[in-house]
Amino acid sequence: MFGESVTPLFNDRTNYEICVKQAFYTEPTQSAGVQLMQTVIHDTPFQAKLLVMEMRLLAFGTAALNGCYKWMARYIRIHGQPSFDIPQMRFVQAGLGLSEDGTKVFLIEESILLGRFLAFTQHLQYWMTLKLFFISDYQGGKGLLTDPQVLSSSELGNIFAEGNVSSGYQSFERDHVCNEFCKFFDLRTDYANWPIDSGSRLSKSSPSEPGSSKAHLNGPLFNTGGSMDMALSTTTMSG
Ligand SMILES: [Zn+2]
Numbered sequence: 001m002f003g004e005s006v007t008p009l010f011n012d013r014t015n016y017e018i019c020v021k022q023a024f025y026t027e028p029t030q031s032a033g034v035q036l037m038q039t040v041i042h043d044t045p046f047q048a049k050l051l052v053m054e055m056r057l058l059a060f061g062t063a064a065l066n067g068c069y070k071w072m073a074r075y076i077r078i079h080g081q082p083s084f085d086i087p088q089m090r091f092v093q094a095g096l097g098l099s100e101d102g103t104k105v106f107l108i109e110e111s112i113l114l115g116r117f118l119a120f121t122q123h124l125q126y127w128m129t130l131k132l133f134f135i136s137d138y139q140g141g142k143g144l145l146t147d148p149q150v151l152s153s154s155e156l157g158n159i160f161a162e163g164n165v166s167s168g169y170q171s172f173e174r175d176h177v178c179n180e181f182c183k184f185f186d187l188r189t190d191y192a193n194w195p196i197d198s199g200s201r202l203s204k205s206s207p208s209e210p211g212s213s214k215a216h217l218n219g220p221l222f223n224t225g226g227s228m229d230m231a232l233s234t235t236t237m238s239g
Helices: 044-079 113-128 166-170 180-184
Strands: 002-004 017-021 024-031 034-041 094-098 105-110 133-136 139-141 144-146 149-152
Touching: 002 113, 044 094, 044 105, 113 133, 113 180, 133 166, 149 166
Parallel strands: none
Antiparallel strands: 002 017, 017 105, 024 034, 094 105, 133 149, 139 144
């Protein structure tokens, strides 16, 4: 989940944007006779164990990647610059956070612009499809993404396999925090007032503009493929 800290927490003293994560697992549940998958946040002792491991991986990944850049810098000092650009990458900075009453533990990462942008596209997809689906678990970088997971309404049926966690879909409205992109593009958050009518949602109506008086018109059904990682994925955390 994205938000802002009261004071800057990481090296970039101008950045108050943070991303708060907890590990979860999924389990089947019945709702009105329909089998759904629900997300369950791990209890605090196990949560702490998983998040400490995640911190250790981030620290290890950071050291390993920094080692590569130092090695390359030495090589380049001797042999000169390559004719191509070397991608400049790094892992996010992170720390563990406790709730005020000390009963919950979280992984707090610096929030990167790309993450907030992708979270915005989830809100936009959710709006354009009038709550049919959005892409979660974006993976990749440098403008190229891979391995998308789709969170969709149960109306669409089980067409996107295991990554499609219904409760993640259902909690979008509660968990999504609008950011500067959502605000600039004036995305609507009056979710209860969105016109949900599956017949018209699937029709080829013209795109509407969220901030305009035509906002009640149908969004086009989005045909390409986020809460950007409202929690860490089970594949990341349970291994
Ligand atoms: Zn938003």
